[in-house]
Amino acid sequence: MIRSIKTTPKNAPVTPVNESKKFTQQDVDLAKTPLFFPEGFEKIFISIYFIILPYIAGLFFLFFYVAEGSIELFVSLSEESSFLLTWTIGYEIIASIIILSIVKMALGFAHASSKPSAKKQFRRP
Numbered sequence: 001m002i003r004s005i006k007t008t009p010k011n012a013p014v015t016p017v018n019e020s021k022k023f024t025q026q027d028v029d030l031a032k033t034p035l036f037f038p039e040g041f042e043k044i045f046i047s048i049y050f051i052i053l054p055y056i057a058g059l060f061f062l063f064f065y066v067a068e069g070s071i072e073l074f075v076s077l078s079e080e081s082s083f084l085l086t087w088t089i090g091y092e093i094i095a096s097i098i099i100l101s102i103v104k105m106a107l108g109f110a111h112a113s114s115k116p117s118a119k120k121q122f123r124r125p
Contacts, residue, residue, distance in 0.1 A: 023109045055083070058090030 037045050062081070067074035078086075 023106050051087075054090035054094055055087045056090065057093045058086035058088070061089055061093055062086065 059078075062077055063069065063074045067077055
């Protein structure tokens, strides 16, 4: 669950994330996202990304994996497959990449927060 979404202007100083917070309670800053969202057109570009990126990923999958790079086979596949099928394949590919990146960030955060620091003192349980 995302607690709050902050947007900061490009010139505003960005405060570092407090590493003592839990991973799920960190603030989300849209200025740090890797996708391009022009100011004022965020909803339009999100919908464009939602439609086009999975379709392109599906086309790449069909071309390189299913058709094995053969243009003739890819053209015959694209004639038989619909837009929705190609989009669904790409959506699943992008969703799995996003899930893997979330797991990677969570593991990295858990590793960074488990490192002993000078502030922690050893106590016997």
